[in-house]
Amino acid sequence: MSDDEDYGFEYSDEEDLEDDEVTIENEYYAAKALRDDDPDAAIATFEKAADMEAEPGEWGFKAYKAIVKLQLKRQKLTQMLEAYKKMLTYIKSAVTRNYSEKVINKILDLVSTSQQMELLQELYETTLATLVEAKNERLWFKTNLKLGKLWFDRGEYARLTPILKELYRA
Numbered sequence: 001m002s003d004d005e006d007y008g009f010e011y012s013d014e015e016d017l018e019d020d021e022v023t024i025e026n027e028y029y030a031a032k033a034l035r036d037d038d039p040d041a042a043i044a045t046f047e048k049a050a051d052m053e054a055e056p057g058e059w060g061f062k063a064y065k066a067i068v069k070l071q072l073k074r075q076k077l078t079q080m081l082e083a084y085k086k087m088l089t090y091i092k093s094a095v096t097r098n099y100s101e102k103v104i105n106k107i108l109d110l111v112s113t114s115q116q117m118e119l120l121q122e123l124y125e126t127t128l129a130t131l132v133e134a135k136n137e138r139l140w141f142k143t144n145l146k147l148g149k150l151w152f153d154r155g156e157y158a159r160l161t162p163i164l165k166e167l168y169r170a
Contacts, residue, residue, distance in 0.1 A: 004103070005048070005102075009155065017030055017062070019054070021053070024049050024052045024053060024057075025059060026057045027045060027048055027049035027052060027129060028046070028049040028059050028062060028063055030045055031045035031046040031048075031049060031063065031066065032066065035066070035070060039070050039074060040072060042066075042128065043067050043070060043071070044075060046063040046064070046065070046066050046067050046070075047063065049063045050063040050086075051123065052138060055094075056089065056090045056093065056094040057090075057094050058094060058095055060090055060108060061087060061091075061094050061095045061100075061116060062087050062092035063105075064083050064084075064087035064090070065087055065103055067079075067080075067083040067087075068080055068083045068087060068107055069107075071083055072107075073110065073150075077114070077116060077119050080111075081119065081122060081123060081126075084123065084126070085126055087103075088104075088126065088127065088130040089130075089169075091104075091130065091134055091136070092134045094132075095136075097136060100136075100139075101136075101138075101139045101142075104139065104143070105142070106128065108123070108124070108146055110113075111123055112146070112150050114128065117156075120150070123134045123157075124143065124147045127143055128140060128143055128147075131143060132167065137170075142170075144163055144167050144170075145167065147163055148160055148163040148167065151163065
């Protein structure tokens with residue numbers, strides 16, 4: 001047998017990337033298992049899973065989505081908003097537009113029941129600014145419609161007027 005025979009397989013960096021992906025996925029599911037019994041540990045583990053990604057990816061997006069929901073459930077709204085802002089950084093490249101749209105709409109629906117107007121205002125403003133930056137006109141329009149409806153339903157007509165003008169311009 002000669003030294004330059006080819007046995008039909010190669011070692012590559014792809015195997016290392018797959019191993020990293022599996023490790024991140026395992027960390028994510030470990031965090032998910034902690035949600036009900038130890039929310040603080042779950043949040044720390046979700047953050048660890050997101051930090052493990054070399055570049056923002058789907059697992060980080062999912063991890064921050066889970067943190068947002070956990071913090072909202074615990075009524076820790078400042079922390080929820082921080083996690084939401086981090087999650088939004090993933091929508092430009094890490095996840096598909098359809099998936100990010102579905103997640104953002106669900107979160108906005110959950111939060112829109114809050115009576116904390118400052119929180120709602122900041123959440124929507126942050127979302128809209130991110131969508132403009134990400135050039136996602138469709139979701140920007142839908143989000144503005146949702147915000148307009150929220151202000152209309154609450155009788156906040158002074159807040160509704162500029163949104164209507166913006167939507168009309170669009």
